[in-house]
């Protein structure tokens with residue numbers, strides 16, 4: 144089985160995914176890291192040098208490659224992965240995939256992202272907390288349509304990484 148985590152930037156996909164993989168004793172893989180390896184470049188540089196459309200193309204190629212294997216693993220998607228190309232279809236039509244949405248309020252996401260903007264090209268230009276929250280509210284509103292098609296929705300507000308991990312394990 145492939146346990147796939149999706150949700151907005153900053154919702155905890157990476158930390159939860161890491162712990163989940165340790166508890167289940169399977170590999171942990173992040174789409175962003177796979178993209179960086181394939182391109183031999185950072186996410187920031189890919190956005191800056193090649194633009195977002197190029198990034199989305201590589202993201203789609205990497206997701207395709209990752210989903211081709213039937214290996215048991217935990218996969219953390221990028222925040223936008225289910226929202227572009229045929230990625231959601233690839234995930235939903237794969238019998239090995241269980242897709243989890245880590246849902247968090249724009250307010251909590253803002254608090255977590257305000258000091259984590261540097262490595263995130265979509266938001267690093269937003270100077271104030273107000274501007275960041277306004278952006279997240281709109282962006283999340285557009286993206287929820289995709290996220291909500293996950294197999295399971297986990298309320299990630301005010302929960303520890305351990306609690307979230309346990310919640311997911313109990314749903315398997």
Ligand code: S3P
Pocket residue numbers: 150151152153156175186220221222223224262263264265
């Ligand atoms: C993106 C989220 C990032 C990364 C890229 C684009 C997005 O991943 O894929 O910066 O479109 O939301 P994280 O959610 O891991 O920050």
